[in-house]
Amino acid sequence: MKTITVNASKKYDVIIGAGLLESAAELIKKAVSGKTAFVISDDNVFPLYGNRLILSLQKGGYKTYSYVFKSGESSKNLTTYSSILEKMCESGITRSDFVIALGGGVTGDLAGFTAATYQRGIDFIQLPTSLLAAVDSSVGGKTGVDLKSGKNQVGCFCQPSLVICDTELLSTLNEAEYENGCAEIIKYAVLGNKDLFDSIKALPVKEQYEEVIAECVNMKRHFVEADEFDGGLRMMLNLGHTIGHAVETLSKYKTAHGRAVAMGLCAIARAALKKGYISKSDVEEIINLVLKYNLPAEIPYKAAELESIMMNDKKGKGDYISLVVPEQIGKCSLIKTNKSDLLDWLKGGGIE
Ligand SMILES: NC(=O)c1ccc[n+]([C@@H]2O[C@H](COP(=O)([O-])OP(=O)(O)OC[C@H]3O[C@@H](n4cnc5c(N)ncnc54)[C@H](O)[C@@H]3O)[C@@H](O)[C@H]2O)c1
Ligand SMILES: [Zn+2]
CATH class of the missing domain: 3.40.50.1970 (Rossmann fold)
Known part of the structure; x- marks a missing residue:
């Protein structure tokens, strides 16, 4: 316990x-x-x-x-x-x-x-x-x-x-719901916990629930204590979600949240590689872990479609959008991006 x-x-x-x-x-x-x-x-x-x-x-x-x-x-x-x-x-x-x-x-x-x-x-x-x-x-x-x-x-x-x-x-839980939860766990690992990443790579999440859930809750605790009312730092938890939400919207919510987050995570990792923030081997490791948990790594929509949803996101204020960008497995930064550069980021993420 x-x-x-x-x-x-x-x-x-x-x-x-x-x-x-x-x-x-x-x-x-x-x-x-x-x-x-x-x-x-x-x-x-x-x-x-x-x-x-x-x-x-x-x-x-x-x-x-x-x-x-x-x-x-x-x-x-x-x-x-x-x-x-x-x-x-x-x-x-x-x-x-x-x-x-x-x-x-x-x-x-x-x-x-x-x-x-x-x-x-x-x-x-x-x-x-x-x-x-x-x-x-x-x-x-x-x-x-x-x-x-x-x-x-x-x-x-x-x-x-x-x-x-x-x-x-x-x-x-059925397999689909299990995999959905695993997508969020992979997000936490990439966001700030290399040890968690290695341990869920070595052993399935379901064989170590107590340890894995405790690691994730402890990370969430950190962000909630620092920014309970979501004014800044808590936004880091949106890794994979900014693009993921646009995927959910385009799919009319037919694509499950976890699967959309997995796609969003892989896309932002590829875009981070293109822009020189992260190494090729780290991006490959992220994508391999996503695939290992039977989650999708490719987005079935066009960059322009995603861009238009993201531009109109009611939560996005003004001319900028904050992207959570992986720099290493276990380290990410919040990058304030001009909305006019969004299409370039999405194309960098391997989306046509
Ligand atoms: N408050 C927050 O911070 C926060 C964060 C993330 C997501 N959410 C919200 O959470 C919701 C998604 O959560 P979810 O994926 O758990 O959805 P859910 O509550 O619908 O559960 C998913 C499915 O699993 C079933 N289920 C749950 N536990 C089960 C069990 N032990 N055995 C068998 N079946 C079980 C449910 O009946 C349901 O069919 C969304 O509405 C989302 O907006 C909230
Ligand atoms: Zn989520």
Whole structure:
């Protein structure tokens, strides 16, 4: 078992280990004082782990309620959000109770936002069950839902009170979801952890979940503590994402996030080579690791198509765009680039 303490506006522990679900109640008791838990989960995860969690909570003396929604990004919206709030009200949840998010990133974002806004905010606990949620979304306090006009357009920063990552729960993930999570792990390794890169090259992620997740959470902790509200340094976590998001948009979200990030990472690595930031052998190593995890290294769109999406990105301010550029495996820099040079970067990334 490993514990990482995040010292953000709220201080909380991220506990990672095999078999933690059964002792959830004891861990929760140390983190929040409420006596009633409102569990939010999706219809893939709840049938697998919901009863075990509820049993553990009841044994620990907690009163429990649950809300199960249809799995998938399409549920991360204001309709589900408002129906959870209604159910919480009907169940008599008060400000001294707490929410548990049992699931992947969709559940975490939705449940976090619900908890952050219900009666002006109640405690919430993340119990990530997807690899992506374990290494990324359960830590850092970004919560929210999508609008028809865009992803994560409504939300707030609100840190959880505790994160419990039971690595045994990851055993039921399908290959595609496993690979998606691996893309984020490769991103962390290239961003700032050469040892992690070497270890996931030598041994599959699934054979060393506890160590790998702890390394990633520790890196995320560093960026969150330095820049909780995403004003600068936290942008480094966007390695592979700037181009990756454009790929997701062009695919109308048919391309999974992790696969798009893998493509974006390979493209920016190739562009960095073309511009003299990184060595050829490091770029080859990055691409080989991406392929080893069955992730794509080539972007099936034209540079001009990607450029037009990136130019219109609502988050990009003014004439510049910040690119996270790899310089070595384990070292990246934020390069402020004039938008007029974007096409050149994309073409340098081997995209026609
Ligand atoms: N808040 C943040 O900082 C942050 C960061 C990255 C991504 N996100 C968000 O996270 C979401 C993506 O997360 P995700 O990939 O976990 O999506 P998800 O929650 O939809 O989970 C992916 C799929 O795996 C299933 N699943 C989850 N755990 C399982 C398990 N243990 N066994 C079997 N099936 C399981 C889910 O039911 C779902 O079908 C997006 O909405 C994204 O915007 C948020
Ligand atoms: Zn991501």
